Amino acid sequence: MPHVPLAGYLALASALFVIGAIGFLVRRNPLTMLMSIELMWNAGNLAFAAFARSFEDMSGQIFVFIVITVAAAEAAIALAIVVMVFRHRADVDVDEISIMRG
Amino acid sequence: MGHHIVPPIPLILFFPLIGAVTIALFGPFVDRRASAFVGTASVFLSFVITVWLAIVVWQLPIDQQAAFAHSRFLGYWVDIPPYLVISFRLLVDPLSIVWMLVVTGVGFLIHLYSVGYMAPDKNYRTFFAYMNLFVVAMLLLVMADNFLWLLVGWAGVGLASYLLIGFYYDRRTAVLAARKALIMNVIGDVGILIAIFLMYAHFGSVAYQTVFASLGRVPAGSLDWIGVWLFVGAVAKSAQLPLQTWLPDAMEGPTPVSALIHAATMVTAGVYLVARAHPIYDRAPVAAEIVAVVGGLTALFAATIGTVQYDIKRVLAYSTMSQIGYMMLAVGIGAYAAGAFHFVTHAFFKALLFMAAGIVIHNLSGEQDIRKMGGLAKRMPFAYWTFLAGTLAIAGIFPFAGFFSKDAILDQALQLHHPWLQAAGTIAAFLTAFYMFRLLYLTFFTGSYRGDHEPHHDSSWTMTWPVAILAVLALIGGWLVLPGRDLMSSALAASFVDARFGQFLGEFNWPLSISTLLLAIAGIVLAYALYQVPSGARDWLRTRFSPVRDLLMNAYYFDVIYHYAFEAPTYALADFFSRYFEGEVVGGIPRAFAGLATWFAGVSGGWEAGYLRRYGLSIVVGVALVLVLYLFLTHAPATLGRP
Numbered sequence: 001m002p003h004v005p006l007a008g009y010l011a012l013a014s015a016l017f018v019i020g021a022i023g024f025l026v027r028r029n030p031l032t033m034l035m036s037i038e039l040m041w042n043a044g045n046l047a048f049a050a051f052a053r054s055f056e057d058m059s060g061q062i063f064v065f066i067v068i069t070v071a072a073a074e075a076a077i078a079l080a081i082v083v084m085v086f087r088h089r090a091d092v093d094v095d096e097i098s099i100m101r102g
Numbered sequence: 103m104g105h106h107i108v109p110p111i112p113l114i115l116f117f118p119l120i121g122a123v124t125i126a127l128f129g130p131f132v133d134r135r136a137s138a139f140v141g142t143a144s145v146f147l148s149f150v151i152t153v154w155l156a157i158v159v160w161q162l163p164i165d166q167q168a169a170f171a172h173s174r175f176l177g178y179w180v181d182i183p184p185y186l187v188i189s190f191r192l193l194v195d196p197l198s199i200v201w202m203l204v205v206t207g208v209g210f211l212i213h214l215y216s217v218g219y220m221a222p223d224k225n226y227r228t229f230f231a232y233m234n235l236f237v238v239a240m241l242l243l244v245m246a247d248n249f250l251w252l253l254v255g256w257a258g259v260g261l262a263s264y265l266l267i268g269f270y271y272d273r274r275t276a277v278l279a280a281r282k283a284l285i286m287n288v289i290g291d292v293g294i295l296i297a298i299f300l301m302y303a304h305f306g307s308v309a310y311q312t313v314f315a316s317l318g319r320v321p322a323g324s325l326d327w328i329g330v331w332l333f334v335g336a337v338a339k340s341a342q343l344p345l346q347t348w349l350p351d352a353m354e355g356p357t358p359v360s361a362l363i364h365a366a367t368m369v370t371a372g373v374y375l376v377a378r379a380h381p382i383y384d385r386a387p388v389a390a391e392i393v394a395v396v397g398g399l400t401a402l403f404a405a406t407i408g409t410v411q412y413d414i415k416r417v418l419a420y421s422t423m424s425q426i427g428y429m430m431l432a433v434g435i436g437a438y439a440a441g442a443f444h445f446v447t448h449a450f451f452k453a454l455l456f457m458a459a460g461i462v463i464h465n466l467s468g469e470q471d472i473r474k475m476g477g478l479a480k481r482m483p484f485a486y487w488t489f490l491a492g493t494l495a496i497a498g499i500f501p502f503a504g505f506f507s508k509d510a511i512l513d514q515a516l517q518l519h520h521p522w523l524q525a526a527g528t529i530a531a532f533l534t535a536f537y538m539f540r541l542l543y544l545t546f547f548t549g550s551y552r553g554d555h556e557p558h559h560d561s562s563w564t565m566t567w568p569v570a571i572l573a574v575l576a577l578i579g580g581w582l583v584l585p586g587r588d589l590m591s592s593a594l595a596a597s598f599v600d601a602r603f604g605q606f607l608g609e610f611n612w613p614l615s616i617s618t619l620l621l622a623i624a625g626i627v628l629a630y631a632l633y634q635v636p637s638g639a640r641d642w643l644r645t646r647f648s649p650v651r652d653l654l655m656n657a658y659y660f661d662v663i664y665h666y667a668f669e670a671p672t673y674a675l676a677d678f679f680s681r682y683f684e685g686e687v688v689g690g691i692p693r694a695f696a697g698l699a700t701w702f703a704g705v706s707g708g709w710e711a712g713y714l715r716r717y718g719l720s721i722v723v724g725v726a727l728v729l730v731l732y733l734f735l736t737h738a739p740a741t742l743g744r745p
Binding site: 021024025026028033094095097 | 712713714715718719722
């Protein structure tokens with residue numbers, strides 16, 4: 001297996017993060033936006049894991065586990081909100097859900 | 103000090119201080135009589151220690167009496183050597199002891215009198231707290247050993263005076279009078295402050311000892327300026343020309359306040375100041391001459407006004423002004439012991455006059471207009487006899503106190519070659535006898551009482567005893583100075599050992615004394631002829647000299663002049679600024695900034711419309727900006743540093 005340098009992992013992580021960010025900004029379906037957020041989480045995770053491997057330090061990998069846990073919790077809450085909104089309004093376009101404006 | 107037991111000097115100050123604080127803090131929770139008791143007892147205890155101190159000091163040889171001064175060091179106020187060191191010491195020398203004795207002694211009698219006089223008042227406790235505060239401030243004034251602490255006491259008595267003049271704060275006139283007194287007095291405070299600055303500039307110190315020891319280093323012209331600025335303070339506090347207009351208005355305060363503050367003690371602080379700063383005035387002939395001339399003019403000026411006034415307390419206020427004019431005259435020409443002597447006797451008979459008048463006012467439920475009085479001698483014999491004692495004393499009738507002290511001043515004026523001042527004082531003595539007996543006749547004899555309230559009698563012993571004691575003192579107080587036996591000058595000798603003239607009052611100038619006495623009797627006869635014998639002379643005089651009468655009734659229109667010269671322009675200026683400057687400039691600038699902020703809030707607030715994706719974009723842009731900034735700050739300097 002050819003050796004992949006750290007920069008390669010970081011480039012992939014950056015690409016994933018940017019795809020996630022753009023997806024979050026351009027899509028109006030909350031489910032798609034949640035998937036984009038998930039993509040950004042995992043871009044971060046990939047960078048953590050790559051650094052951990054590169055520096056031979058386990059803390060990066062431990063961070064990845066924590067992030068996965070937090071991401072799962074976030075996804076659960078966010079999906080619950082989406083379901084509630086859907087029940088309430090029969091419509092899940094985020095631009096329509098602006099009643100919380102300051 | 104040898105074998106003598108040194109009295110606890112700080113307690114003289116602390117008793118009334120504790121009294122004022124205790125009444126202020128706990129007065130509302132206990133019986134009102136407890137406040138009166140604490141207030142009176144604290145001054146009495148101060149008086150006892152002062153008497154003890156006086157006995158100890160005056161038993162010492164003269165050179166040690168002065169050495170007893172500067173002896174109670176309590177701490178530093180400012181300690182920045184070598185630039186400025188101001189310590190807090192209690193000064194005790196014969197001059198301050200004389201003032202302390204009067205402040206605590208007469209002060210105690212007036213506190214006792216107030217127990218009865220103020221009894222109907224709803225703010226009984228507050229009154230005693232203020233009165234004790236006054237006593238503390240006045241004692242601080244006379245026990246200070248440097249000019250800055252003197253100024254603290256000086257401002258403190260001004261504050262107490264303000265609070266007590268405005269004691270009946272639901273009366274508009276009282277509040278206005280209090281404000282007027284405060285403003286006039288602050289002019290004086292500024293004068294003293296300027297004098298202190300000058301002293302610090304010349305001597306690098308404000309302590310009496312240091313300043314007086316280094317007077318020879320500066321030219322007489324500078325000392326004249328220091329003397330004049332100090333005298334500005336004295337003029338304001340002692341109601342001398344031209345800052346005298348607050349004193350008649352100050353009679354809005356309760357009568358015991360008029361007796362204690364505006365007759366016996368506070369208004370003589372200016373006399374004390376000149377006597378205390380006598381090394382300066384001894385070397386500043388111009389300033390000393392100004393003091394004497396202002397004093398002589400005020401003595402005459404106030405006496406003329408007193409001849410036509412109809413408010414019993416205002417007549418007494420003008421007579422106070424006139425008598426302090428005598429004291430100023432005395433200390434101005436260098437007759438310090440004579441000035442202090444007149445201060446002592448004046449404190450006795452003027453406090454007596456106010457308190458006897460207070461009994462009349464009290465029993466007439468607040469009536470002060472002598473046109474409505476008359477025939478009260480039969481109804482209030484005690485008030486009459488005591489008032490008569492005070493009137494004889496102030497008129498200078500032998501053997502009452504005023505005869506000795508006033509003649510001492512006039513005699514010294516002649517000896518020290520001030521014939522004009524002596525003439526002014528003599529004419530004022532004639533006028534004094536006239537207006538005081540006019541007051542006596544109109545109040546107690548002429549006609550009958552025609553006021554709105556039926557006289558009643560509820561003078562308790564607390565009101566009559568102090569008046570009786572002062573009546574005795576008004577009789578015998580002058581006997582401190584008898585031919586060949588001069589207790590006053592010898593008591594004060596240690597304080598004035600370096601004065602420019604010897605202080606000795608025991609040589610009587612009998613021709614002068616007898617001619618002054620005859621003039622006083624002529625004044626009494628004139629008052630009798632005009633106000634007691636029914637005749638048309640009064641009406642004839644009134645119509646014939648009506649412009650003069652108007653001039654005197656309005657106190658030479660000083661209030662009117664000040665109104666148009668200072669008050670009206672100030673109000674006009676304030677009105678202009680409130681109308682234009684306040685709204686457009688003071689208000690406009692902050693309003694412009696507020697408008698900018700509101701505009702920016704409106705613009706930026708529009709962004710927050712509740713759209714989730716906008717918030718997301720904000721976060722992304724924000725993070726990106728932070729990253730760029732971070733990279734720039736950490737890497738740019740190195741990059742820019744390269745050629």
